Amino acid sequence: MEQHQVTSYRHARCYLFIPANRPEFVAKAGGLDADVIIVDLEDSVPGDDKDKARMALPGIVAELRERDKQVAVRINGDLEHLAADLQALPLADLHSVFLPKTQEAGVIRMICQYLNVLEARRSLTPGVTALTPQIESCKGVLDLREIAAASPRIKALAIGSEDLAAELGAMASPDSLLAACQQMALVAGERRIDALGLPGSIGEFKDLDSYAAHLAKAKALGFSGALCVHPSQIPCVNRAFTYSEEQKQWAQRVVSTMAQAEQQGHGAANMDGRMLDAPVVALARRILARD
Template sequence: MTPVWRSLLYVPAHQEKHVGSARVREADAVILDLEDAVPPELKATARAALGAAIKAVGRWGADVLVRVNAEAGLIEEDVRAAVRPGVCALVLPKVESGDDIRRIDRLVQAAETEAGVAHGATRLLVLVETAKGLLALPSILEASARIIAVNLGNEDFARDLGVEPSEETLRLPRQQMVIAAAANGVAPLGLVGQATRFDDLDGYREVAVRSRRLGHVGAACIHPSQIAVLNAVFAPSEAEVSEALAIVDAARMAGVGAFALNGRMIDKPILSRAQALLERRRMIERKIEDRGNN
């Protein structure tokens, strides 16, 4: 089952003031970062801080993920430190091949054995950040049953292509990512445009709305002010829920393969979308309820 991650907040693992902030409590997931947000001289410090950070974030009821470094010599240590009870997934940057995933899968399984974590419990969120990675995406997503979600690293991907990370340049690769995700049953995450500014929440909301229309089901963010925007945009609206309920109820009454409702022909694909939307709403409600019990 794909996760309910409408919002995933990046938090540097070594910065206690951010890790312990109550502002993270509304995020569906928190990504404790060992990579870009941590300077090289503090990598070991961030790794050592993971245990306390996981407990601090977990008490709010958010799913806890850890973004590891991709470089050899760092990823091995990061995986050993990050695979532990309380961590549901690792975020893998700069993935370019199925071989990358298979190698990491072996590292994770060894770390699970060492930490006493059930094999397969640690899932993977794949970050594609190069043209090579995008072209290899189908084989990447087929390489491990641990993969639960995929995202395109807008800034790094655009840099690799030599273009600006705009909606114009990202729309096609993001649509390709969504298609590959659907084919492999994983959650497509991210925004089809720049997501690094947090001083224009109205503009940010518009980008999120367009991203949802393309098939994305959530996105990572860098500032707590963006959480509420993502949670609202990537949840079914009241109007959508009302329409879906009407379709499901009419289908139950009609008892046939296709029927008319308010001047619209309803067939199996439309009914299936309505049912999926209502199931997503139930999953979000359960997540909110579970978080409220923490």
């Protein structure tokens, strides 16, 4: 059987949700500046429309890929729809698969076993389908390390701000979500994977100043991207998670200065009155690798 050309996971800043049952959204999404379009089979699709949305999925993905968009799919987490969603995924054309309301590493391992079967049937490289668990509950936050280590397929973690805040009985804000976001950033850093989201409401698309402030806080915590539900949020996310030219120039100078120091047998260097050592160089290389 012929080997398919696969789309591997790539770091991205901005992810935009569109419902799989709204073709007019699909048509608009191809022209937007989001790095990844997430075709949603879960919350934004009513129960009666899920079968129809699932059947439309391959065509939606093909249309977006023709517009040179990276495409992810958010599947349903309940058993009634989970297997059917996985079977419907055009795996060879996906950036990643989002797993909603993730609470247990065991469920991820079960999904991975089925993905192994599906990939083998389609002559895909084993393990090529990337996964992004969405953490939307207190249990999910408390079990983050186990979840992140459940499979090498996991390339990112995403915070589900609204659901998590609702379980806490609070509004989605830095006051209620900061600790969870810090925990996610730490776990993502440990696993060398992306952390996606913000300590605030993902649904805020009118007060963009407030939304941008939450994004800045997420970036400061170590997050590398965020999820959007409205096109007006896209420029905010792209600005927040793009290193400035000044930052990139600084990073290049750090790498060059340290390289010269190492040639002279030194393990540290001085640049503009700041000591440079291995951690600073690691940050500089990360900045250069991201842009």
